[in-house]
Structures are given as structure tokens and as C-alpha cells.
Amino acid sequence: MTFNFGHIAHALGKEGSEMDRIIFMNFDDFISINSALLEKTGLSLYRSDSYDHPFVKVANVDRSTWVDSGMRALCLLIGKSKDEDQILGDRQFDVKRDRRVGFVDVAYGGEDENAIGASHYGADTSETSKLVNSELNKLLKKYAHKGVFDVAGNPVKNYYWTDGALESGKNWHRFLGHGVRKPRNVNPGYRPMLD
Structure with a gap:
């Protein structure tokens, strides 16, 4: 069996996957890093609260911009205003990759009383993604640390973490458990690779 990933923008070969970033951070860090990212790149933020809602351009970015409305499937996209016609108008579900x-x-990993989920930046190989990646790398050098160990003790060098995540004292999971999986958040997860 063979798979064709050509239609998936985020799966176009090795280079695209190297542009993705996984970061363990609390919500305040998420807001700070993304606000700085928007300011440094001059790009725009687009938001859709659920699969049934269209993307809208966020005119005034503040704390509430980043908060999940609870409708499930919040989607945040960063891009150039000149390209916004590609995503505006249709439901999120209909705006394919x-x-x-x-x-x-841009996806916040979430947090509960026991754990922090990993935040994710999913990029393709476009010029916009390269700009975001370049500026995000600068911000990560300033505000984050590189490298974690998985639960088995194996090093994962391309994951990042912030001091806020460490100071929380919570477990770090790639995906935060919800519903019947929520009890798993008490289990140990990733841990920082300290200098």
C-alpha cells in the first residue's frame, strides 16, 4: 500500500516536517510568544471557533484572542493578509490543507490540574512559513529551552520547553487527555533536558 501526501501542505517531504515546532508552555507563555511573533513578522491572525465556523481576521489581538471558546476545534492561523481570500468565507471544515x-x-496544547499538553506550530514550505519559522526560532532561543526526554528516558532534541512549563510542576504530554483519557494526565510524561 502506498500513500500520496502531495495534497497535504504540511506533509510535503522532510523539509516541511522540520518547520513544525512542538513546545511545552503555559498559557501566558503561549500568549507572549505569539504576540511577539505577530509583531515581528507583521503577519495577520485568523481564527475559527469550530469546524462549522468560518475563519475571521482578528483585528485586535489581546488575551481573549487566544482563549478557546469551548466549541471544540479552535483553529488559529498566521499568514499574509494578501492570501486571506484562500481561507475566509467558508466553514473551517471546508478549508482543507x-x-x-x-x-x-498555531495550537495551544492545553492545561489542566495535572498536565500541560504540547503546543504545536504546523508549517509548510511556503515563504510565509519560512518567515514564521525564522522569527519563532529567535523567540525560542530567547524564551525557551531545547530538548526533552520521553517517558522511557529517550532524548527528543527537537521539542522545546519554557521556564513557565517547568515551574508549573505539571506532567508534560504530547496530547492532553480529555474525557475518558483525562485520568492519564496524572501519569509522568516528557521531562526537560536540563543544561
């Missing part, structure tokens, strides 16, 4: 080329998908 081929229309999201040139936009970086």
Missing part, C-alpha cells in the same frame, strides 16, 4: 498553504497553524 491545500487552501491553507502559506498559513501556519
